[in-house]
Amino acid sequence: xxxxxxxxxxxAPAGARRAITGMVTRIxxxxxxxxxxxxxxxxxxxxxxxxxxxxxxxxNLVNLTMQCAAVGTLAIGIVLVLLLGEIDLSVGAVSGLxxxxxxxxxxxxxxxxxxxxxxxxxxxxxxxxxxxVLRTRFGVPSFVITLAGLLxxxxxxxxxxxxxxxxxxxxxxxxxxxxxQWFLPAWxxxxxxxxxxxxxxxxxxxxxxxxxxxxxxxxxxxxxxARTAAILVVLESAAWYLNxxxxxxxxxxxxxxxxxxxxxxxxxTAWGRSVFAVGGNVEAARRAGIRVxxxxxxxxxxxxxxxxxxxxxxxxxxxxxxxxxxGADTNLTAIAAAVIGGTSLFGGRxxxxxxxxxxxxxxxxxxxxxxxxxxxxxxYMITGLVLLLAVIIDSLSRRSRAASxxx
Numbered sequence: 001x002x003x004x005x006x007x008x009x010x011x012a013p014a015g016a017r018r019a020i021t022g023m024v025t026r027i028x029x030x031x032x033x034x035x036x037x038x039x040x041x042x043x044x045x046x047x048x049x050x051x052x053x054x055x056x057x058x059x060n061l062v063n064l065t066m067q068c069a070a071v072g073t074l075a076i077g078i079v080l081v082l083l084l085g086e087i088d089l090s091v092g093a094v095s096g097l098x099x100x101x102x103x104x105x106x107x108x109x110x111x112x113x114x115x116x117x118x119x120x121x122x123x124x125x126x127x128x129x130x131x132x133v134l135r136t137r138f139g140v141p142s143f144v145i146t147l148a149g150l151l152x153x154x155x156x157x158x159x160x161x162x163x164x165x166x167x168x169x170x171x172x173x174x175x176x177x178x179x180x181q182w183f184l185p186a187w188x189x190x191x192x193x194x195x196x197x198x199x200x201x202x203x204x205x206x207x208x209x210x211x212x213x214x215x216x217x218x219x220x221x222x223x224x225x226a227r228t229a230a231i232l233v234v235l236e237s238a239a240w241y242l243n244x245x246x247x248x249x250x251x252x253x254x255x256x257x258x259x260x261x262x263x264x265x266x267x268x269t270a271w272g273r274s275v276f277a278v279g280g281n282v283e284a285a286r287r288a289g290i291r292v293x294x295x296x297x298x299x300x301x302x303x304x305x306x307x308x309x310x311x312x313x314x315x316x317x318x319x320x321x322x323x324x325x326x327g328a329d330t331n332l333t334a335i336a337a338a339v340i341g342g343t344s345l346f347g348g349r350x351x352x353x354x355x356x357x358x359x360x361x362x363x364x365x366x367x368x369x370x371x372x373x374x375x376x377x378x379x380y381m382i383t384g385l386v387l388l389l390a391v392i393i394d395s396l397s398r399r400s401r402a403a404s405x406x407x
Contacts, residue, residue: 093149098312199260
């Protein structure tokens with residue numbers, strides 16, 4: 001027993017070296033993960049901070065995070081659809097319809113807020129169910145189905161709003177307070193970060209233990225500890241910095257919670273593995289016994305439900321619903337956020353955290369250009385360029401992985 005102990009001590013750094021070597025090999029093979037978008041986000045923040053020292057101020061970053069929640073929630077649904085190699089062009093219209101239902105139901109009809117919120121979410125789920133059935137039963141491409149939905153639900157939104165076209169939501173309502181005035185206490189934000197880091201460690205450690213028991217290669221415990229420590233330090237520092245002013249917004253915290261929940265479902269459940277399998281090769285997934293139609297329907301239902309929830313967040317943030325809700329660039333921004341964040345347009349590769357990274361990039365560009373008093377036309381052009389670069393990187397990564405596989 002005494003001779004085994006030094007051997008284990010030597011194995012720990014060796015395992016860490018193998019993990020680092022494996023990471024380098026994956027990057028060389030085209031498996032870049034979230035590295036490009038993280039590097040891009042750091043560069044964007046650095047450039048805008050040099051041009052305007054208030055960009056990285058706590059006040060501006062709090063405002064930036066609050067602006068991320070609504071469209072970021074739409075981006076979560078887009079991530080799920082893209083993982084299947086599909087697309088949903090209607091999320092903006094669905095979110096606008098959801099906000100219209102909320103405003104009319106609560107303000108004009110006087111219905112209780114919980115009933116109106118539930119009705120909006122159920123409407124979104126039914127829309128997704130319709131898309132899924134049309135896609136699986138008739139084989140109509142999702143591009144066509146959701147484009148028709150974009151037009152149809154935009155018209156329905158205008159019909160629901162009626163002649164007024166704009167409805168203000170009372171500032172003293174709980175929903176508006178949630179979207180504008182509620183912030184987590186400092187201790188709560190620090191505690192949530194600690195729980196998140198602990199959950200990450202437990203999940204990765206359990207996964208590594210199972211792979212070891214099955215005779216497969218696994219991530220060394222030292223590497224898991226190092227990653228957990230890095231996550232803890234970065235997130236606690238971010239929470240501390242935001243708490244220098246108003247702190248972490250409740251709506252942004254809910255958005256992050258949704259991302260974590262979706263990530264867990266994608267990585268820890270049979271349904272999540274089925275989503276990646278269908279997106280990677282639908283015919284192989286079907287032959288493996290996966291109920292492909294059910295996967296398609298469930299994903300479209302979730303996508304439209306997240307779109308409806310994003311519409312509620314937007315209405316809470318603006319304290320109003322109008323004909324422009326969910327319009328303008330909302331739809332394209334949600335899609336761009338998912339792609340810029342690292343989700344592949346070709347299906348089978350991506351993460352729920354792509355929604356967070358992508359929307360942070362887009363909102364950082366928006367905030368930085370606003371502080372510089374530049375026209376919105378510049379924002380569109382820069383965001384388009386970033387989106388194009390993200391797709392090029394994704395395409396080159398696929399080509400590199402394919403070449404490595406042939407080799």
